[in-house]
Amino acid sequence: MAICGGSVNKVAIEFKAVSKEYPLYSHLAGGLKGFIFNFPRSLKGITRERFTALKDISFSIHQGETVAFMGRNGAGKSTTLGLMAGVLKPSSGQVMISGRVSPLLELGGGFHSDLTGRENIRLNGVLLGLTRKQVEAREAEIIEFSELGEFIDQPIRMYSSGMLSRLGFSVVAHLEPEILLIDEILAVGDIQFQEKCKKKIQEFKKNGVTIILVSHSIGDVRALCDRVIWIENHIVRNDGPTSEVLPQYEQFFS
């Protein structure tokens, strides 16, 4: 149990010896033709060959903690957040979540490209746990926060990656999350919007929201997170206070 400001906080997220494997498609390296030509063998490959994205990962995160997941591309950070969000299931081990999760995962995830920004707000608001009335009451505020202007009534297939991240963050920012997952979304928006997002994250932090952030930005991690979990080669390489782990991380990559 973590002691925060004198009170004992409950565990919000717990990973117990979690592993995640994906099917490995290396047998496709020879091209589709080769795959079909060697069909029985290829099929065996599909069922047998596995790539381990996370290997025996354990940690617990308490309510109100702000934790950054860091590590190079392909280390397994998004897989970890996908498991927290429940969009992925572990191959072995246990993932336990206590609280309402608001995920901001890959860009535009959960959005429908043929719907407009406004329609996506309505759809996502309801999917992420608000009633229709609550969504209607907050719609104007969400749109204002996004600063998407007249683009809000355009289908989002016309949106740039920055505009998609604006829409995603604006929806989640108005959801009253208990556990907020943010996967590299801050890096996409322009600087002015990034600052606005960070302010909002600080506000959530003050209100005791559990925040999980994937970021490569040393500055953002230092400003927003009290703890860093560093994933390297699909295992936890280091886990501790930001002031301890971040300098080691910086040194490793310099």
Ligand SMILES: Nc1ncnc2c1ncn2[C@@H]1O[C@H](COP(=O)(O)OP(=O)(O)O)[C@@H](O)[C@H]1O
């Ligand atoms: N759906 C998938 N199928 C197969 N392999 C995947 C899938 N998603 C991720 N991987 C692999 O798992 C590893 C970890 O990926 P990911 O969690 O996205 O890393 P990160 O977010 O740290 O960059 C990578 O090697 C990636 O190629």
Ligand SMILES: [Mg+2]
């Ligand atoms: Mg990722």
